[in-house]
Amino acid sequence: MLLVQLMKPFYTKQEGNRIKLVFAYQYFSIRKDDELFHFIPVEGKEIIVNAETLQVENLAEIFVFQKGNRYIRLPLYQLLVVSDVHKHLQAIIETNVHMNLSSSSLENAATVIQELEEKNYERMIDYALLHRDVSLFNKLQQYKEFNGGFPIE
DSSP states (O other): BEEEEEOOSSSSEEEEEEEEEEEOTTTTEEEETTTEEEEEETTTTTEEEEEETTOOTTTEEEEEEEEEEEEEEHHHHHHHHHHHHHHHHHHHHHHHHHHHHHHHHHHHOOOOHHHHHHHHHEEEEHHHHHHTTTHHHHHHHHHHHHHHHOOOO
C-alpha cells in the first residue's frame, strides 16, 4: 500500500459545482516501501471533485511520482484504491468548502450591517424631525452627502 507523505494543492479553485485541486512539483509525495517519491507534473496535475457529490470526476488522470531515475505512474482511480489519498483529499475539500462558506457568510454579514446602518440613519432622521432638532437634521444630511448616501433599492 502507498501512503501519502504530503498532499498540499498548489492552488484550489471552485468553478461552479466543481472544486479543482492543482498540484505542483514537491507539493505531493507518497511513500512506498519506506522510499519517498515526489510528484512531478509531466502528465496529470489536477484533481477535479464535484462539490455536491464529493466524487472525483477525472479518474483517468495519470499522476507520476519520481525518486531519482525511478518513476511510479498511476491513474488517479488506482491511486485512490491503493493509497490513503482519499483521507487527505477529504480534509482538503472540507477546508475549501468551509472557506467558501465563511466568505459567503461574511458577504451576508456585510449586507445585514449595511441594512442596519440605513435603518438606524432613518430612525435618527425621524428623531430629529420629531423633536424639531434642526442642528441634528443638518448634521445627518451632511453625513449622508459626505458618505455618498445609502444605495436606494
